[in-house]
Amino acid sequence: MRGQHHADGVVLHxxxxxxxxxxxxxxxxxxxIQPGQVVVDDAGVVGQVTRNYPWVSEVTLLTDKDxxxxxxxxRSGLRSVISGMGKDGMLELRYLAVNTDIVxxxxxxxxxxxxxxPPGLPVAVVSKxxxxxxxxxxxxxxxxVSGVGHNRQLLILSLLSPVIEIPPEALETKPETRKxxxxxxx
Numbered sequence: 001m002r003g004q005h006h007a008d009g010v011v012l013h014x015x016x017x018x019x020x021x022x023x024x025x026x027x028x029x030x031x032x033i034q035p036g037q038v039v040v041d042d043a044g045v046v047g048q049v050t051r052n053y054p055w056v057s058e059v060t061l062l063t064d065k066d067x068x069x070x071x072x073x074x075r076s077g078l079r080s081v082i083s084g085m086g087k088d089g090m091l092e093l094r095y096l097a098v099n100t101d102i103v104x105x106x107x108x109x110x111x112x113x114x115x116x117x118p119p120g121l122p123v124a125v126v127s128k129x130x131x132x133x134x135x136x137x138x139x140x141x142x143x144x145v146s147g148v149g150h151n152r153q154l155l156i157l158s159l160l161s162p163v164i165e166i167p168p169e170a171l172e173t174k175p176e177t178r179k180x181x182x183x184x185x186x
Contacts, residue, residue: 021064021084023047025154028055036116038157044122044145045069045110046154057156061148062123063088071123072111076101079111082124082142089148091124093140098131100138108142118157122146 027033029052037049039059047067051058060067065086071093072079078101082091096102106126112119124142131138 021061025057028053030054033057041146041151046146070111070113071108074107091142098138
């Protein structure tokens with residue numbers, strides 16, 4: 001079974017660079033924070049820890065142009081990847097065919113397919129779709145459900161290692177195995 005525990009992090013610094021969509025939190029490796037951990041607020045996914053230091057961690061926000069998250073459309077089950085656009089409050093689903101079954105208002109959650117983001121965490125809502133038949137792909141713009149870049153306190157999720165239960169019969173030594181162990185068959 002996979003379990004989760006978490007740590008609360010207070011936002012210490014938001015860079016003034018308009019193209020840098022990152023924040024610093026007051027928890028680091030001394031608190032057990034590691035790169036790759038998912039960061040959320042009370043509404044949904046905010047981003048991911050990308051660097052850590054002993055006392056602080058850097059979180060790359062969903063809206064960063066270099067950040068992508070595997071998502072799934074709740075209504076249809078369609079899987080895709082949502083990417084930041086480098087602007088506050090704007091995300092984009094890229095490379096969806098013009099005739100893809102997606103509509104404004106569709107809720108996107110994490111698909112869990114990457115093994116980093118647990119499945120089912122709210123990410124965004126489809127806010128605008130531009131379908132131009134002269135292009136192969138539709139332009140799908142989304143709005144994050146979380147307060148990306150507007151929080152003072154965030155939650156850092158940590159996935160625990162799966163617990164593997166070995167059935168008792170698998171631990172018992174079978175008679176033919178014992179013969180091989182004693183040097184019978186090589």
